[in-house]
Amino acid sequence: MSAKKIWGMNGIAMALVVLALSNWTGLAQAQDGNDLEQLLEDMSGAYAEGYLAPLVTGFGINQNSALYHTAFIPGTTVTISLGLKVMGTKLSDEDQTFRVVRNITINEDYGVNPGEEGYGEDGVVVMSGPTVFGSEDEGGRMTVLYHGLPVHVEDLSDLTGLVESKFVPLAMPQASVGGIMGMEATLRWLPDIEIQSGVKVKLWGIGLAASANYWLPTLPVDVKVGFFNQSLDVGDYVATDARSLYVVASKEFSMLTAYGGLSRESSSMDVTYTYSGTGEEIAFSLDGVQENRMTIGATLNLGLKINGEIGLGDLTSFSGGLMFGF
Structure with missing residues (x-):
């Protein structure tokens, strides 16, 4: 494959990545002119934790998707593949x-x-509203309770959802090198990309897989085990990590390869910003809900490889990819 074609594919992949990230994170400005960072500055830490909870899950499940499209790794022949992975999680x-x-x-x-009922006493605050993926037309509410009775109720009409959606998409370029003693290394990487004025996205991920067939050549199917570690930073306030340990088996049928895998995974998000209401420096971490996944998929080899898969865990995800290689 010529260098010109490879660079052309990378340009297309980069454009799709930027489009997906800007759409699903809500970093493109909402109708009221707000963006994610502006909204966070108007939230207390406790409110922001609830507001962002589905974001870390969407990030994590998507990042831990589309990590493979076959279990086959050559034992001695070096192979190189480049392409684009797309994935989405249903909330x-x-x-x-x-x-x-x-x-x-x-x-x-x-x-x-001071002087109002309950001031200085122990009480309870109840905060509710749309999440980042909730209604763009409704705001939140804060209710302060003293002895179970409300002493203050505040409508937070500006704290709306940014992208009202039940589907979270993502796309990223991927490159792999394999064939040395049945090992394979995979890289996901993007430089700092400005998707909105002052807001940049940065992505990197690295994985390593080993072929069981290199050591046990009589296995009836191809088997490999691997791990992947990734980070995705959005602007100055949000940084995420995703990790996956997996085993996958595949079987080739002429131009079609069927595969299935099991994985143990985790994801987390670190959030830091200054709350405009009090000037307090807010910092907290959230964990994604999904820890286990079963993947079922198929790859069609037409010179380029086209694959599609479904991931079954706490939530359902869908992934696909286009890979070119030699």
């Missing part, structure tokens, strides 16, 4: 809204001033 209805309850000391931070 549940519960991911559209959130409700957070915290024990607090009632004070001005929660809209209760």
Whole structure:
């Protein structure tokens, strides 16, 4: 394959990646002119944790998708492949809204001033509203309770969802080199890409896989085990990590390869920003909900390889890819 064609494919892949990231994270400006970073600055830490919870799950499941399209790794012949992976996760209805309850000391931070009922006493704050993937037309609400009765209720009408969606897409370029003692290394990488004024996305990921057939050549199917570690940073406030340990088996039938895999995975998100309401520096971490996955897929070899798969875990994901190689 010529260098010109490879660079052309990389350019197309880069454009698709930027489009997917800008759409699903809501970093493209919403109708009211807000973006994710602006909204976070108007949220307390507890509110932001509930608001962003489905984001870390969407990030993590997508990043841990489309890690392979076959279990075959040559034992001695070096192979190189380049291409694009696309993936999407279907969210549940519960991911559209959130409700957070915290024990607090009632004070001005929660809209209760000195001399008012409950001030300085122990109470409860209930925060609810749309998540980042919830309604773009409805805001949140904060209710402060003292002895179970409301002493302050505040409508947070500006804290709307950014992208009202039950499907979270992502796309990224991928390159692999394999064939040395049945080993294969895979790289996912993007430089800093500005997808909105002042907001950049940076991605990297690296994985390593080993062929069981290199050591056990009589196995009736191709088998490999591998791991993958990735990070995806969005702007200055959000940084994510995703990790996967997997085993996959495949069988080739002429131009079609069927494969299936099991994985143990995790994801996390670190969030840091300054809350404009109090000037407080907010920092917290969230973990994605999915820990296990079963993958079923197939690859069609037409010179270029086209694959599609479904991932079954806490949520359902769909992935596909185009890979060119030699």
